[in-house]
Amino acid sequence: MTKFSVSIQTSASRDPVTGLLDRQSILEALTPENGQGVRLGAALIVDINRFSSVNHQMGYSSGDTILRTVALRLQSRLRGTDQIARIGSDEFAIVLGGQVDVHVATEVAGRLLAAVAAPMRLGDDEVFMTANIGLAMPEATDKVPDDILRRAAAALSRTKAGGPNRYQVALPEDRAPSGERLKIEAALRRAFEHRELEVHYQPEFDLDTGKVVAAEALVRWQHPDHGLMSAWQFIGIAEDTGLVDRLGTWVLGEALDQAVSWGPDAPTIRVNLSASQLSDDTVVIDLRNALAHHSIDPARVCLEVTESQLLHDLDESASMLQRLKNLGVRLAVDDFGTGFSSLTHLQRLPVDVLKIDKSFIDGIGSDAGDTAIVTSMIKLGASLGLEVVAEGIERQDQVDLLLTMGCTRGQGFYLAKPMPAEAFRSMLV
Ligand code: C2E
Numbered sequence: 001m002t003k004f005s006v007s008i009q010t011s012a013s014r015d016p017v018t019g020l021l022d023r024q025s026i027l028e029a030l031t032p033e034n035g036q037g038v039r040l041g042a043a044l045i046v047d048i049n050r051f052s053s054v055n056h057q058m059g060y061s062s063g064d065t066i067l068r069t070v071a072l073r074l075q076s077r078l079r080g081t082d083q084i085a086r087i088g089s090d091e092f093a094i095v096l097g098g099q100v101d102v103h104v105a106t107e108v109a110g111r112l113l114a115a116v117a118a119p120m121r122l123g124d125d126e127v128f129m130t131a132n133i134g135l136a137m138p139e140a141t142d143k144v145p146d147d148i149l150r151r152a153a154a155a156l157s158r159t160k161a162g163g164p165n166r167y168q169v170a171l172p173e174d175r176a177p178s179g180e181r182l183k184i185e186a187a188l189r190r191a192f193e194h195r196e197l198e199v200h201y202q203p204e205f206d207l208d209t210g211k212v213v214a215a216e217a218l219v220r221w222q223h224p225d226h227g228l229m230s231a232w233q234f235i236g237i238a239e240d241t242g243l244v245d246r247l248g249t250w251v252l253g254e255a256l257d258q259a260v261s262w263g264p265d266a267p268t269i270r271v272n273l274s275a276s277q278l279s280d281d282t283v284v285i286d287l288r289n290a291l292a293h294h295s296i297d298p299a300r301v302c303l304e305v306t307e308s309q310l311l312h313d314l315d316e317s318a319s320m321l322q323r324l325k326n327l328g329v330r331l332a333v334d335d336f337g338t339g340f341s342s343l344t345h346l347q348r349l350p351v352d353v354l355k356i357d358k359s360f361i362d363g364i365g366s367d368a369g370d371t372a373i374v375t376s377m378i379k380l381g382a383s384l385g386l387e388v389v390a391e392g393i394e395r396q397d398q399v400d401l402l403l404t405m406g407c408t409r410g411q412g413f414y415l416a417k418p419m420p421a422e423a424f425r426s427m428l429v
């Protein structure tokens with residue numbers, strides 16, 4: 001069943017910083033099973049957390065030292081039949097050769113995590129790094145060596161959402177993605193260089209006065225073949241490929257640029273955060289940098305986090321939100337109602353805004369259950385002193401009902417669709 005074997009690469013090209021194989025060479029070390037080399041047992045991708053922020057704060061030579069230390073530590077935990085490569089700025093790929101079952105492979109993953117987590121000396125400083133690992137076992141559906149690494153990468157992006165120091169084994173749904181998805185993935189990597197991404201702004205209104213009170217930044221992709229793509233069409237792929245962090249940093253910068261241009265008394269700018277951004281301190285550093293570079297009152301900036309992201313690890317979420325909040329920004333729970341959070345959960349989180357999910361707003365007036373739920377969400381928000389916003393308003397009767405229920409903030413296609421920056425700016429004058 002296993003199709004690949006691991007062979008020793010002698011004349012392979014190497015990564016100049018660590019001396020390890022590079023991405024191409026490790027793929028070449030995986031050859032179709034032909035009697036040479038040892039059978040491929042498992043593939044792991046090790047991702048160092050917060051590497052880019054350490055690199056920025058302590059300098060590139062410290063960054064290189066960390067990479068070399070990690071490389072040595074990982075290598076020392078492997079056997080002669082295993083191979084290791086550096087495949088990205090802070091990513092290593094490891095293939096285990098020989099008879100390896102999933103228990104052995106996860107044991108290796110645990111040892112590798114511990115090896116990275118041991119304190120590291122950097123001159124006079126002691127630094128603590130952590131990693132996440134995605135792990136995949138060979139499968140009959142793997143057609144080319146890249147397939148198993150891609151499944152390991154999919155497992156990695158899922159485990160990162162759960163916080164540092166964890167590994168995860170690839171799931172059946174991580175198997176070779178469709179051709180279309182692969183094409184979009186490759187094109188998305190290029191989209192940054194080709195400046196194909198843009199940010200649109202959807203106004204949020206005071207339902208009573210009709211005044212624009214906020215704008216939500218929503219990323220769009222001007223795809224050369226598919227035209228303008230909405231966030232929901234590619235955010236999932238960006239998350240799976242790890243591109244969502246870079247995307248998030250870029251959207252934040254763009255959105256703040258725009259918000260500054262609206263003038264000091266202009267609406268609040270709302271920016272969405274992804275789950276992986278929330279699992280890493282980089283977002284705090286990004287936000288601090290972005291606020292330092294823009295003359296904007298932080299209270300005019302609101303970050304949106306979906307309810308299900310927050311519930312993943314409540315303690316961790318609460319402390320991460322507090323660190324963001326300490327920078328003076330406001331925080332919103334997005335898609336509220338879809339994640340089954342309770343009053344006690346909400347009380348523990350330092351949030352300012354509840355955005356009631358469209359699926360509940362859809363049913364008000366016609367569905368008694370939805371009407372009751374929305375009524376109680378509005379009361380809950382008021383009792384906690386939170387601002388409550390209705391998402392996805394598509395009809396006038398919803399506006400009327402929301403106002404009688406005591407909700408005075410709303411967003412939706414009926415009021416205004418997301419629009420390019422210039423169009424939004426002209427709404428303000
Ligand atoms: P969200 O934050 O809940 O954003 C609202 C989504 O609902 C947007 O879709 C918006 O276009 C759509 N929408 C607003 N009003 C209506 C309405 O009346 N009817 C209908 N049918 N839809 C409405 P979009 O832009 O495709 O975004 C989808 C999701 O992708 C967002 O949900 C957000 O979670 C995520 N997203 C968007 N931009 C970003 C970004 O820059 N970074 C991250 N991490 N996520 C983003």
Ligand code: MG
Pocket residue numbers: 216272304334
């Ligand atoms: Mg949102």
Ligand code: MG
Pocket residue numbers: 334335355357391
């Ligand atoms: Mg939402």
